[in-house]
Amino acid sequence: MSNASRFWWLPLALLLSACQQAPVAPTDFTRADQIQRWEMSGKLGYRTADDGGSASFDWQQAPRYGEIRFSGPLGFGSAELTWQPGMARLETSQGEWQARTPGELAWHLTGFWLPVSALEYWSRGLVWPGAPAQSEENDDGRLSQLSQLGWDLEFDRYETVGRVALPHRIKARQGADSFTLLIREWQPLPSQP
Template identity: 35%
Template sequence: MKRSLASVSALLFTLALLAGCAGRAPAPESQMRGQWSDQQSRLEAMNNWQLTGKVGLRTPEDSVSANLDWWQSPTYYRLLLSGPFGSGRSTLEGNDQGVTLITSEGRFQADTPEALMEEQLGWSLPVSALDYWVRGLPTPDASYQRETDAKGYPLYLQQQGWEIAYRDWVAAGDVWLPRRLVMSQKGLRATLVVNQWRLEPDDE
């Protein structure tokens, strides 16, 4: 049985973790960034953090948006989405035992987020790569192409058939992290707008 657009969008958001508007010029403070090479190793080691923001998805048929709260640690992650798409809130939780998705339609489990998406939607996104892409990094287990600015910060990243455009950056602790990024592939466009990054003491 096909799901409604609202419930499919809620599930897609929970698994894809991406959001809403693009095209503005970078904020003036982002021009104060140091060199990418000075912080790259810290970003690679950063595995204990939280972010809050807005997510949105645009397809040829429709567009929807939601609020996002994402908790990430070395052994556990949790994503909470809430917004105006009708189904209230959706939660995705994962650890080394598997992944659980809780929505208004029930509780679903699988070994990986990709498998869960394939099971519920019939197709999948590279969900496991998003932990890297949201930090401005390519996932280490796949080839990629990258275009950078004069300071070495990614402008565009192409990996696993996706193009990720980094629109703006924000300071968090002693590193600069993406504030706005846009992912696109074959008619699907998704943008993440981060309102706040929180780094745990080990990462700051």
């Protein structure tokens, strides 16, 4: 059999792949709410009345699935928090826990309820639609202050990624508890076709 006859299917495969709808590229986003999938990395610092700490993180997010890998001095060495609708799991060197939401499990890491579901929105500079909120915008129309779920948040640093300005530092306080999310790298991902 000749090489030409062995690969008869190749032109057909190329034609079919060209006919598929191209996914949206990260540079095509013009608003933060268009970003549904992303990767980001940075540092999470937190403080409670009795404790405090920090950790580096790598976060991958899709519309129905999330994963955050923590490393550093959280007392666990490293930890992985994953979730999907109705189920979340935290794995550390000290054990494994499961709950309905990732926020319930984040307590094992920080000692307070960290609203991970809301952070999916806050990290993009958006108000979480799941609870009432009071917000203020800066002169550029970007979220600068937010009170939601008992947290008072300050968005004081944005950087442009592609064509969208995204937060790179968020400070949050709730009574004696506080955290700072410092995002070093933001990578919006193409939407699925």
